[in-house]
Amino acid sequence: MSTEDIDEAIDWQGNAVDCAACAHRDRLAEEKCKPLRACVHDRYARRIDRFFDWNPDLARDYVAHDYFEVRACAAKAAEIFLLPAMLDDPEEAVRWSAARRLPRRYILRLRADAHREVRIRIAGRLEGADLLPMMQDEDYAVRQAVARKLSPDLLVLMINDPDPGVRRIVASRIEHAALMRLAKDSDPIVRLEAAKRLDSVDLKALIKDADWRIRYEIAQRANVEIIGPLVADEDPLVRECARDRFRDAGKEPPTNVIVAQTRSDP
Template structure:
């Protein structure tokens, strides 16, 4: 997309001048190209292409003034030079360094001030290393954790204050945790629970205050427990229950005949 842009300016907005560039000798060798592969250009795609063509130069640019240069250089530089970048003021630089470093170096980014860094860090850590992040101030960080954490550890998140986090827990948790979540205060969470419970466990949810939960129960609950739902106050719940009861009676008649 950046290649369609005609301008060739640096990150300060000044015109790129190949004659003043330290790499001007590379131009004739085809190792860089104005408006296409240039470390001085302000457009990330052109910087990225420059380092793809010349990865051995990345070490020299880890302290460049333009954060895009530092971030892209971090993708190619020697790993042993990346640790200082975890303290870079730009989150993109910190993340590009973190994704290549051993886990022991990136644990401190669990408390990074930028939510995007913390979200991405979750994908690099093991369950035990995620525990300190269960109280993260950003609900989406916790939601990502709930998607990644092993199902047998999700009971730690049953009491999360954000319903969207608890919904993810309900989608992945083991049976014992699901049973505890049947009385969650949020109907959206209880619906997730109802959709995963076996039919013979839906009796309690057939009396739920939310029609969507009762409708799920009416759709799958054992036939001998459908009578109450056939008289439900909600039309969709009643119709679903009565239809299943009628189909059940029809099957029984066919069986007897």
């Protein structure tokens, strides 16, 4: 349900909004506010946000309002010199709303913000060396955000991250020179992500991988001369793919292949 579908005008304390008692009632006639649509006293953030879109000159008067949604929306329109003080706001939504408009030098301290969502968003704004301290963040989602932003040449520093989701992102972006290290990762999803980016000639090293998805990737992409053992693979999809590759190349699949034992540890 959208805010426009809610047929009530209630303030953040649960009281009915009274336009007659509002200090900005003159703006109602100017159509710069509208009940149920744009109102600074409404509890719903979208209506508050729209009020400041229509009345940015009033935002400075609400950066210290008791209701955090009002402060967060005011931070989007208030003069920028008012925003640094809002980085100390007790509500994460307000801190982020202020941070998104401030220059880099102001937001570096939010790399250690108490709230993960703030740290994730800060990681999305930073670049290069500014991200390095965040590689050790206690929250995996923050480290994932860092892995998405770091330049590929720096991702080697995150190869041993304890979270496989982080290492998967690293595998999808890291420079090719370090990719083989992730192709030997303990997690099959990480190995698969690495395998998808390896050159076809390098896939031979993974032909005995324990995970059928990785062997299937090899059967699809490796040179036909390499995939002979896969025509007798224990997985039917891998076998079929390997045999189709031989047929497409106009060659007969080898018939004297023994099913290779897959490695349980990469």
